[in-house]
Amino acid sequence: MLNTVDVGLMANHLDAHKSIIKRLELYLNNAKNQQLIHTLEQQIGIMKNQ
Numbered sequence: 001m002l003n004t005v006d007v008g009l010m011a012n013h014l015d016a017h018k019s020i021i022k023r024l025e026l027y028l029n030n031a032k033n034q035q036l037i038h039t040l041e042q043q044i045g046i047m048k049n050q
Contacts, residue, residue: 017047 021044028040 021047
């Protein structure tokens, strides 16, 4: 069972991920380099699964 503090930290962490994911998606929409696109897609996928 998680402590209340741990649950609060997790909630804050997920909010931080959402804002970072939005920024990465913005970069992805403007990226031209295929290697960068691939890296951004991987990072977004990893962060959405956490």
